[in-house]
Amino acid sequence: MKRTLRFGTLESRIYMIFTLMIFATVFIMQLVSFRFTMNTVRNSTLENNRILLGQLVKQIDSYITGMEQISLAVQNDIQLIEYLQNGSNSLSSEFSFIQQRLGNYIQARNDISDIIIVGHDGTVISGDPATSLNPWTDVSEKEWYKEAVKGSGQTVVSSSYVQNIVAGRYSWVVSLSREIFSSNQKESLGVLLVDLKFNQIKDLCQSLVVGRKGYNFIIDSERNYIFHPSQQLIYSELRLEPIDSIYALLGEEGEPFFHDEDKYFMIATSALTGWHIISVTNDSDIVTDWQYVQVSYAILGLVLFLVVGYATNRISTGITKPVRKLQEIMKSVDTGDFRLVGSIRATDEIRELAREYDIMVGHIRKLMEANVVEQELKRKSDLKALQAQINPHFLYNTLDSIIWMGEMGQSKEVVLMTSALSKLFRISISKGREFIPISDEIAHVESYLIIQKMRYKDKFEYSIDIDPGLYNCKILKITLQPLVENAIYHGIKEVDHKGLLHISGKEINGNIQLEVIDNGKGMTSKEIENMNKSLNGSIDDSGLSRHGMGVHNVHERIQLYFGEDYGLSYFHAEGGGTRITVLIPSKNMEV
């Protein structure tokens, strides 16, 4: 395909429209499916997060439940309660018994930091025998103690805080506290405190995260942070969490979820503690591999564009190629060359069009041929009529000569001239035939020469030397006479010396060459050249004399009948004068 794409052609239009449409389609398809894939992946990631968050809540609740079970077990430990009831005795054996008993509970679970019983009288019994109490703190001022007393038997779960009840130990705990009663449920014995290692919850929150930047944090209903991986940033306001949005969502049913810029927040509430656990997922973690997806989509797009583009190319070419071929062939009409399309590989419509065109061209060709023949015939008949015409001057000059000779009593000359004239006319007519034997043509030209020689009183001599073997060959009638007439009027008549006229004829290479040679005025080389040119129609011949016309017509008639290889030519004759040759085929057909 060597053509460049030009606007306005059928091909380029089809190509443009197809390409635009299909590219747009591919674009939309890709964008929609990319978006869809992205949302699917995001949703499934978030769905997974939701499951993780559910597990986190369950685990936290299970810790709390575990602590509650321990506190119930302590409450239901009759031996322990009995010891406590008798606690006012403050026997050291009892004290260590209770301590050991509590220690057993601590050892049963590794997530328990401490179990402590605080009597209303201020006695504190810790499950860990190695510890001593912090003398600088007042237990009754503690939140968990006050809440437990207020709750009278209900378990109270604290927020996360630093427990300083043991001297020299500051551990992060979540406390579960309850008031314990004597076995008859009447007397309050004190408050039982179970401390859960906060690390357990922290580790849990930090392990169940999604992605590099994901994290969990916990807030309670009073907007306090129970846990945040970078709590210090929160308190120094280097990082802000959208607490308001979170609390605004809390009343809602189902699975509270929102996103703030590139972060996705998911909220779950632990029923046991009333804590709100928030899972934060960063969008960059969800879409980590999107660069690859994006690249593969772009590559897929490129392949689609290429394939579709190539197909479009083929389709448009397939439609327009035969049309263009047709167009090229039709263009040949401009140059007059009527080419046929012939068989063509194309759709039915185009083939039909080509067939119809071929039929039309066939018709036109026939018409043109007929036209040419017609023109030729017309020309021939025109020339025939012209040739047959008798020059009236010649006729009355001759008749004048006859009359003059008759008056002079030269009856012998009168007879000779009259018979020559008669012969001239007879051969001229030749019963309307166009071709006559060369012998007749010789007789015709000789008759003419006899008349002219008598009229010009021996101004010239003539000789005829034609191969007698050619006498039966056919020649267009009145071929030689115009040439002789021309030689006399333009050659011999113009000079003072005696004129000589020689007519010869012989066969050369299957053609007959006749020559008319005079010794008259002759022509310059330039004139000869012009004459030859004018014979072949390359010079305007409208200014020719009657004689010139005669010679011209002879040439034209020969060419009409025998083709362009034949005709007349002018040459210089030896010793001045002009030589005209006539070339005709020897085996010419009768028309």
Place this chain on the structure above:
Amino acid sequence: MKNWYLVLLSLVAAFVLFIILSFFYNQNTAEELELSEPIQIVLKSIEGQPMDFWDVVNQGINEAAKEFGVQVKILGPRFEKEINRQINIMNAVIDEKPPLIVLAASDYKRLVDSVKKADSLGIPLITIDSGVDSEIPVSFIATNNVDAGNKAGKEMKRLIVENESKTIAIVSHIKETATAIDREAGVREALVGEDIIGTWFCDVEQEKAYLITMELLKDRSIGGIVALNEVAALGVARAIDETGASDRVVVVGFDNAVRELAYLEEGIIKATVVQRPYNMGYLSIRTAVEYLKGNKVETFLDTGSILITKENMFKREYQELLFPVSKE
């Protein structure tokens, strides 16, 4: 000819598609800094007690590294006083040509050569906690120690009023360290008009601080001691505890070692000024990232300090600061 148009057109279309696709998800994703090499951090000490100052700085650094998606490598000598070691480490780090170095200088003057060398190699530098005597570092992120000293001094002034003896001594940790110099200046500024008998240096050794205090206590007129860092405070507090002098001597310390907080609860130390090491670590990386992104950074960033007394030490907002949640 036309095939070229096609390939070109397809390439352009695919490129446009690529660009449009990136709009789909990049709209939410903040631009991230891509570093081939980790940012190197040279601290004063890396193998101290868990949850001490530098450990918490580490946590802040790691949190920021996670948030901003950068690699960090934390190095440093075992002990703060190993200045030569820190210089060696610093030089080794410079040879690795990291994109940026964060330095907590053990010595205000002796690390200047290393800093200049880093600068000549085109490595930007951020100093944290303790600066160097140079204009080269692009940012200095630290507690405003003059300010922190001021807080301690003001608290001392408030407490000494009710005390019998009004003579005040300062126990500093090390000479020629920016923190010590600045804190002392802050303390002295707040205590203008009070009777400051002098400054003693314990060389970051608790025992030495203890001995200094024992010596000071021989003078019955001593009424207040300002201890300028954790080690000094612990040494001072131990001496006061042992001699039972807490009634007559007001101690204001710095930092928040667990033992120190126990002394605070007991009333041996009356107040302590604590820094925010977590924020310091965090801000150092945040600033480093900002700088490497080509943004303008503050030449000095105050991470702040807080005066902690027995009354506010268990307040929710300070609990995490004073008692970092540890792996027990």
